Amino acid sequence: MNIAILTFDEFNELDSFIAMGILNRMKAKGWNIQITCPSEQVTSMNGLTIDAQQPLEFANTADVVLFGSGMATRNIVKDKAILSRLNLNPNKQLIGAQCSGTLILSVLGLLGNMPACTDLTTKPWVIESGAEVLNQAFYAKENIATAGGCMASEYLATWVIAKLAGQKQAASAIHYVAPVGEKQRSVKHALSVVKPYL
């Protein structure tokens, strides 16, 4: 199971790394989660420089593609040199987006007629791109999911694991990362958010 978390310059650390951390709870089951970038290094909105684990083209053959978020998304959706490297297939791949990543999904035409979630800052631009924005943290339809608000990355990861490995594995991953003393409550809540879309 190859999973690409698309991460661009000026990325929001929460939006790429929460999904990364939770999905890697499935590493022992053979899942391969990779921070996937358009260049060899990218620098976050708060000045953290990271090495790409994979080039952008890794996404085209991955089983799951998650779009992270960041301050530069409005430039990325106009950048043909980046977007032309992506050739995704929602019939064969699970595709998700976090916060401003939803704008990229919309511009790539991957939302179709489905409504979407995003953060409050990106909301007007997603509407301008032609999509309906929901006032909720998570929404999915078939193989496409979107989440809004950084910490909703947890729901995006829960959805991916529940879709591909079942709710028991998703519960186990959330149980591990949840605060001590809040583990059962966290599992119950995360599953309740994604269950209507499984």
Next chain:
Amino acid sequence: MNIAILTFDEFNELDSFIAMGILNRMKAKGWNIQITCPSEQVTSMNGLTIDAQQPLEFANTADVVLFGSGMATRNIVKDKAILSRLNLNPNKQLIGAQCSGTLILSVLGLLGNMPACTDLTTKPWVIESGAEVLNQAFYAKENIATAGGCMASEYLATWVIAKLAGQKQAASAIHYVAPVGEKQRSVKHALSVVKPYL
């Protein structure tokens, strides 16, 4: 306000980057949050290589020092080449630890007689090091705080902001990062966790 988030090889991404993301909501107020490492680059437990934003010595003059967590913490607490570079002062600095970072606090003698929080894996080693471990997500006493379970990093960040800038600023930071549709509930919960320790 200089804040060092100590991040070592084999680090857990959630435990360094959730605090980083939330604390950086205070960047516009002049806060300077830096991923602080013993070498120029470190690589996470899931193979992500990052550039250090600051060398370890930055922690010694920082206003706040947070110890991240990772798979190598039991080696780090035996590594005098690393620990001898740290010279922290809990009378002048806020010092916090996430998950296995609590083991480092304990070994450095910074817990004194206070009980502590950590993750379930690290718990026996923290006990072995001489500290009492609580079955809860967050505990603080004066200038020292510990948190257990990756997502409890949110509470560590909330505590730092509430201590140094007040509860209103802490609420604003959590409001921003919380899932859409769950923002008020998230703020209320995070503040309720840290309030007894302010």
